[in-house]
Amino acid sequence: MTTHMRFPPVTEYGPGERPHAVVIGAGFGGLAAAIRLGAKGYQVTVVERLEQAGGRGSVFRQDGFAFDAGPTIITAPFCFEELWSLCGRSLADDVKLIPMEPFYRIRFDNGDVFSCSSDHDAMKAEIGRFSPSDVKGYDALLEDCKKLYEYGFCELADIPFHNLFTMLRTLPKMALYRADRSVYSHVARHIKDERLRMALSFYSLFIGGNPFSVTCMYNLILHLERTFGVHYVKGGIGALVQAMVNLIESQGGMIRLNADVEQLLVEDDKAVGVQLAGGEEIRSNIVVSNADALWAYDTLLPGRKPRRWTKRKLSNVMHSMSLVVLYFGTNKRYEDVDHHSILFGPRYKTHLEDIFKHKRLADDMSLYLHRPTATDPSLAPDGCDAFYVLSPVPQLTGDIDWETEADPYRQKIQQRLEDTVLPGLSESIVTSKIMTPLDFKSRLNAPFGAAFGPEPRMLQSAWFRPHNLSEELENFYLVGASTHPGAGVPSVVTSAKVLDHVIPHADSWAAQNV
Numbered sequence: 118m119t120t121h122m123r124f125p126p127v128t129e130y131g132p133g134e135r136p137h138a139v140v141i142g143a144g145f146g147g148l149a150a151a152i153r154l155g156a157k158g159y160q161v162t163v164v165e166r167l168e169q170a171g172g173r174g175s176v177f178r179q180d181g182f183a184f185d186a187g188p189t190i191i192t193a194p195f196c197f198e199e200l201w202s203l204c205g206r207s208l209a210d211d212v213k214l215i216p217m218e219p220f221y222r223i224r225f226d227n228g229d230v231f232s233c234s235s236d237h238d239a240m241k242a243e244i245g246r247f248s249p250s251d252v253k254g255y256d257a258l259l260e261d262c263k264k265l266y267e268y269g270f271c272e273l274a275d276i277p278f279h280n281l282f283t284m285l286r287t288l289p290k291m292a293l294y295r296a297d298r299s300v301y302s303h304v305a306r307h308i309k310d311e312r313l314r315m316a317l318s319f320y321s322l323f324i325g326g327n328p329f330s331v332t333c334m335y336n337l338i339l340h341l342e343r344t345f346g347v348h349y350v351k352g353g354i355g356a357l358v359q360a361m362v363n364l365i366e367s368q369g370g371m372i373r374l375n376a377d378v379e380q381l382l383v384e385d386d387k388a389v390g391v392q393l394a395g396g397e398e399i400r401s402n403i404v405v406s407n408a409d410a411l412w413a414y415d416t417l418l419p420g421r422k423p424r425r426w427t428k429r430k431l432s433n434v435m436h437s438m439s440l441v442v443l444y445f446g447t448n449k450r451y452e453d454v455d456h457h458s459i460l461f462g463p464r465y466k467t468h469l470e471d472i473f474k475h476k477r478l479a480d481d482m483s484l485y486l487h488r489p490t491a492t493d494p495s496l497a498p499d500g501c502d503a504f505y506v507l508s509p510v511p512q513l514t515g516d517i518d519w520e521t522e523a524d525p526y527r528q529k530i531q532q533r534l535e536d537t538v539l540p541g542l543s544e545s546i547v548t549s550k551i552m553t554p555l556d557f558k559s560r561l562n563a564p565f566g567a568a569f570g571p572e573p574r575m576l577q578s579a580w581f582r583p584h585n586l587s588e589e590l591e592n593f594y595l596v597g598a599s600t601h602p603g604a605g606v607p608s609v610v611t612s613a614k615v616l617d618h619v620i621p622h623a624d625s626w627a628a629q630n631v
C-alpha cells in the first residue's frame with residue numbers, strides 16, 4: 118500500500134486531473150465508498166488511522182495463527198459482485214467464497230442441537246424434530262420475511278434518507294408490515310416452541326439490536342441468508358479486504374495507513390479536506406467519513422454550531438451492545454466442532470435485558486464460536502485450530518470496569534467452552550488475545566465501545582439515523598454502520614451505494630464547480 122502522494126489543488130484541474138475525494142476510514146464502508154467514487158472518476162485517497170485496512174474486519178496474527186477480528190459471515194455476495202463489476206471485473210477472479218453447509222449449529226443450554234441450513238426441506242425437518250406443529254408457521258414466517266426483504270432491503274436500503282418526505286412515504290408499507298413489532302414478537306406470532314423462537318430471532322444481534330426491541334423489518338435477514346447463503350472467504354476476511362484495497366489501487370486510488378484524521382478542513386460551510394494528527398493537511402473536493410458518525414460529529418468539527426447533531430442529541434442516542442471477543446489457538450484440532458456454532462445460555466429475554474437495559478455483566482452467557490480452521494486449516498499451524506469466541510456484553514454507559522473484569526470474564530468464557538464443546542481446552546490453548554468494549558472505543562473510535570453503532574431501533578433507523586448526506590456541511594458525506602442502512606457487512610457496503618444518489622460523477626462535479 119502507498120503511504121504518501123502528491124495531492125492536486127482543490128479546484129484547479131490540469132489536463133487529465135480529476136476532482137479529489139478523501140475517505141476517512143478503511144472499514145468495509147470506506148473501502149466500498151472509495152471503489153464507487155473511483156468508478157465515478159474521482160481521484161481517491163483513503164486515510165486510515167490503524168496500521169491495516171478493514172476496520173472491524175481487521176486480522177490479528179499471533180504465534181503462527183491468523184484471527185479474523187470481526188466479521189466471519191458473508192451473506193450477500195451480490196453487494197461485492199456489484200463493486201467488482203463497476204470496475205469491469207469479476208469478484209470470483211479475486212476472491213473465493215465458500216458456501217457453508219450447514220450455516221451453523223445452535224446448541225441450547227440443555228444440550229439440544231439445532232442445525233440451520235439453506236436446504237428448505239432439511240430446515241423444515243429440523244423444525245419438525247423440535248416441534249411438529251411449528252412447521253406450517255415456519256413457512257408463513259419465511260413468506261413474511263421475503264416481503265420484508267423485498268421492501269426493506271431491495272427498495273429502501275440503498276436510497277438516501279436525509280429528506281423527511283422519503284421517510285413519510287414509507288409509512289403506509291411500514292404499517293402494513295407492522296414494523297412496530299419487534300423481531301421476537303414477529304417470530305413468536307408464527308412459532309410456538311421457545312427454543313425455535315430463539316433460533317429464529319437472534320439474528321438482529323448480528324447487527325447490534327436486541328430482538329425484543331428492534332423492528333421486525335430486520336427479520337429480512339432470515340430471507341437474505343436462506344436465499345443467498347452464508348459464505349466464508351477463503352484465507353479469512355482479510356483476503357476480501359485486501360482484494361478491495363487492490364481494486365482501489367487498480368483504479369489509481371491510494372490507501373494511507375497510520376493516518377489519523379483530527380478534524381475536517383472547512384471553508385464557507387464546505388468540507389475542503391482533512392487535517393491529520395501531526396498537522397498535515399490533505400485538501401480535497403469532497404470528504405466521505407466512514408468513522409462512526411456520532412464520534413465524527415462530536416470530534417471532527419470543533420468550534421462549529423451543529424445543525425442537527427447537538428451534544429444533547431448525541432447524548433440521547435441508544436447505542437448497540439458491545440462484545441468481548443477472545444481469540445485463541447489450540448495445539449490440537451477439535452474435529453467435531455463446526456465452522457460456526459451458537460451456544461445459548463439458560464436465559465434469553467432477561468439475559469438480553471441485562472445487556473441492553475440494566476448494563477450488567479451476568480454470570481451466564483450466550484456465545485458465538487468461530488472455528489475457521491474447520492474449512493481453512495491454513496489459518497493455523499499443522500494439527501492446530503484457530504478460534505474466536507464472542508460474547509455480547511453491555512457497552513460502556515454502565516459501570517463495568519473492564520480493566521478488572523476482562524480476565525475473570527475470559528476465564529468464565531473458557532470454562533463454559535471447556536464444559537460444553539471444547540473439552541480439555543485449558544491444556545490445549547497455546548495463544549490468546551482478548552478484545553473488550555474498551556478496545557472498541559480506543560481502537561475504532563466507537564462511542565461507548567458499542568460494536569455496531571446506534572442500536573437499529575425503529576426511531577434510530579432510516580431518517581432518524583445519521584444521514585449519508587450531511588446536513589452540517591456541504592461536500593461532506595457519511596457511510597458505515599452508524600449511518601443508513603446500518604450495521605453488518607452487506608449494509609455498510611450498501612451505505613456506500615447510497616452515495617451514488619447524492620454525489621455526481623466527477624465530470625459533472627468539475628463542470629459545476631469551475
Ligand SMILES: Cc1cc2nc3c(=O)[nH]c(=O)nc-3n(C[C@H](O)[C@H](O)[C@H](O)COP(=O)(O)OP(=O)(O)OC[C@H]3O[C@@H](n4cnc5c(N)ncnc54)[C@H](O)[C@@H]3O)c2cc1C
Pocket residue numbers: 141142143144145146147164165166167170171172173174186187188189190191192323376377378379407408409440442507560561562568569596597598599603604605606607609
Ligand atoms: C466481532 C464482530 C463480528 C461481526 N461479525 C459479522 C459477520 O459475521 N457478518 C457481518 O455481516 N457483519 C458482522 N459484524 C458487523 C460488521 O463487521 C460491521 O458492521 C462492519 O464491518 C462495520 O464496517 P464500517 O465500515 O461501518 O466500520 P469499521 O469497520 O469500524 O471501519 C471504520 C474505520 O474508520 C477508521 N477510523 C475511525 N476514525 C478515524 C479517524 N479519525 N481517522 C482515520 N480513520 C478513522 C477506523 O479505524 C476503521 O478502520 C461483526 C462485527 C463485530 C465487531
